[in-house]
Amino acid sequence: MxxxxxxxxxxxxxxxxxxxxxxxxxxxxxxxxxxxxxxxxxxxxxxxxxxxxxxxxxxxxxxxxxxxxxxxxxxxAPRDLELVREDCLRRVEEHLSQAVQIAKGGGVTLPELADALTILYGDD
CATH class of the missing domain: 1.10.10.10 (Winged helix-like DNA-binding domain superfamily/Winged helix DNA-binding domain)
Incomplete structure (x- = not known):
């Protein structure tokens, strides 16, 4: 591990x-x-x-x-991985919503925000 x-x-x-x-x-x-x-x-x-x-x-x-x-x-532990994944997606959406509000307030365009997300997500 x-x-x-x-x-x-x-x-x-x-x-x-x-x-x-x-x-x-x-x-x-x-x-x-x-x-x-x-x-x-x-x-x-x-x-x-x-x-x-x-x-x-x-x-x-x-x-x-x-x-x-x-x-x-x-x-x-045994888990319903689909429910866990759905919960993870929900939390990601909450954080992205905050990021979108900050971006809009700062005049960051959608393509710029998408580029930043692409860079941050990386290809680990």
């Missing part, structure tokens, strides 16, 4: 882990029932505190992305 942590991102480390794991699950790179690394192992691999990985796993469990089986570990 490739998780990249940035200390200069301005986003808490646990949130970076949470966002990246959600992405891996939504893209199908982590499948339903697949075991996740233990909190200690992930902390060791990322060279961060176990408390940070614990917080990320708790957040993922609270949002229904993983389940914990006592004595066995954490696993990708």
């Amino acid at each position: 490739d998780i990249i942590i940035s200390n200069s991102a301005g986003v808490p480390i646990y949130e970076q882990i949470t966002q990246q794991m959600k992405g891996l699950i939504l893209r199908g790179e982590l499948r339903e029932g697949e075991a996740l690394p233990s909190m200690r192992l992930l902390a060791k691999e990322l060279r961060i505190s176990v408390i940070t990985t614990k917080r990320a796993y708790e957040e993922l469990e609270r949002e229904g992305f993983l389940t914990t089986v006592p004595g066995k570990g954490c696993f990708v």
